[in-house]
Amino acid sequence: MDLNTVLEVRDGRQHALWRTGDAWLGGGTYLFSEPQPHLRRLVDLSRMGWEPLTRLPDGSLEIAATCTIAQLSRFAATFPVPAAPLFEQCCRAFLASFKIWNMATLGGNLCNGLPAGPMISLTAALDGSCLLQGQDGRRRRVKVADFVTGAGRKDLGEGELLRSVTLPARALTCRTAFRQVSLYGLGRSGALVIGTLDPLDGSLAITVTAATVRPFRLWFPTPPTAAVLHGTLDGAVTEPEWFDDIHGLPAWRRHMALRLAEEVRAELTTHPPSAREAVR
Numbered sequence: 001m002d003l004n005t006v007l008e009v010r011d012g013r014q015h016a017l018w019r020t021g022d023a024w025l026g027g028g029t030y031l032f033s034e035p036q037p038h039l040r041r042l043v044d045l046s047r048m049g050w051e052p053l054t055r056l057p058d059g060s061l062e063i064a065a066t067c068t069i070a071q072l073s074r075f076a077a078t079f080p081v082p083a084a085p086l087f088e089q090c091c092r093a094f095l096a097s098f099k100i101w102n103m104a105t106l107g108g109n110l111c112n113g114l115p116a117g118p119m120i121s122l123t124a125a126l127d128g129s130c131l132l133q134g135q136d137g138r139r140r141r142v143k144v145a146d147f148v149t150g151a152g153r154k155d156l157g158e159g160e161l162l163r164s165v166t167l168p169a170r171a172l173t174c175r176t177a178f179r180q181v182s183l184y185g186l187g188r189s190g191a192l193v194i195g196t197l198d199p200l201d202g203s204l205a206i207t208v209t210a211a212t213v214r215p216f217r218l219w220f221p222t223p224p225t226a227a228v229l230h231g232t233l234d235g236a237v238t239e240p241e242w243f244d245d246i247h248g249l250p251a252w253r254r255h256m257a258l259r260l261a262e263e264v265r266a267e268l269t270t271h272p273p274s275a276r277e278a279v280r
Contacts, residue, residue, distance in 0.1 A: 001032050005039055012045045018135045018159035026066055027103035030112055045107075050164070059169030065107025065162045069094060069119075072106065081172040083126060086194065089178040093118035095188045107162045110147065113154040115243045116189040116210045120148055124215040125194035125207035126171040135159040144215065151213040151243060174198050177267040179260035180210075183248055190248035191256040195264035197223070204268060206261050208233065211253035213243050223269040226262050233261055 009025070010016060021040030025031060031042070045066050052067035053075045063072065069091050076087030094100065095116075109119035110130070122128075128144040134157060144165060147155050156162070174196035181191050191211035197204050206229065207217045216236055224232065234254075242250035 001034065003032065003036050003039060003042075005037050006042055008041045010041060010043050012043050012048050022159065024111075024161060026105040026108040027068060029100050029104040030108060056166070059172070061167045061169075061172060063106055063123075063165050063167070065105060065110075065164055067106045068102060069104050069106070070098075070101045073101070082199075083172045083174050083176050083196070086122060086125070086176040086178060089180075090118040090122035093121065093180055093189055093192060095186065106165065110144065110165070111154060111156065111162055113148045113150070113152045115151055115213055116192070116247070117148075118189070118192065118209075120144065120215055121192050121194060121207065121209040123165050123167065124148075124209065124217055125176070125196060125205070126167045126174075127205070127217075128165045128167045128171075130165055131163045132156065133161045133163050139163075145207075145217045148214050153214075170198065170200065171196065173200075174205075175268060177264040179263055181256050181260065188247045191253050191260055193257060193260040193264050195261075195268050197268040204265070206233065206264060208237070208257050208261065211243060211248075211257040212237055213241050216241075223265065226265065229261055229265050230258055233258060 019041070021038060023031065023036070023039050023042055025042040025044045048066060050064035050066050052064050052071045054062045056062055073088055073091045076084050079087070094104070106119045109117045110123070123144040129141045130144055130147045131139060131141055133139050142155055149155055177195040179193045180189050182188060183190055189210035192209045194207045195204060202222055204220045204223045205217055207215060209215050218232055218236060237254070239250070242254050244250045
């Protein structure tokens with residue numbers, strides 16, 4: 001779509017005063033998908049030269065905001081950690097063509113803050129933290145689970161930039177389980193639930209997205225019973241926090257989230273690791 005109100009596209013490497021009508025441009029798959037009458041200038045991040053994925057000395061993984069879904073998928077195919085399969089599962093949860101895969105970015109998915117954003121699901125489930133940079137150069141970190149505060153809402157100040165997301169080394173060693181449901185084939189996610197089982201202390205985390213207006217990550221020091229999980233999840237999400245749109249009514253989303261959470265809990269606590277996981 002032509003954005004006929006945009007008068008200028010500025011190179012992100014050239015610092016200039018942020019002004020009303022500015023927007024960061026990553027892959028542009030959302031910006032150019034519908035009218036943006038409030039925009040006057042785009043600040044292009046594509047030439048920043050950020051390394052898409054970096055394995056840090058402590059074993060954690062830093063993913064640049066400009067990393068595309070295609071780059072993440074290719075990286076995960078040879079990433080030697082137990083949580084690697086989850087990357088591809090979340091990439092495949094996109095309602096998107098290969099053209100979108102090659103343009104859409106991790107940062108754009110998080111900053112849109114949509115409940116069905118699968119990069120939100122992936123990074124929240126793996127206890128990721130966002131590195132944010134303000135116009136004055138100051139940086140701060142916030143957990144992905146806290147970064148998205150509602151449907152389309154996020155913890156970003158005026159002109160603040162999402163620079164990267166870091167996944168801790170310990171989260172990458174976890175066994176994972178993934179469940180997703182849509183109202184129809186190839187439809188937008190109506191509920192997406194991810195479980196992670198820590199091999200070091202046996203703790204279990206259950207992360208619910210798509211069914212809710214924001215990510216909910218529930219952590220249990222030891223795997224809960226089915227009843228405890230049901231009660232905890234149902235108590236954590238209030239009635240207005242179950243998402244309501246054309247892709248699913250709140251009651252259905254709640255039902256499916258509770259059902260999928262139990263499936264994830266059962267898979268991680270009653271099934272031994274697969275041969276592939278053991279090799280990893």
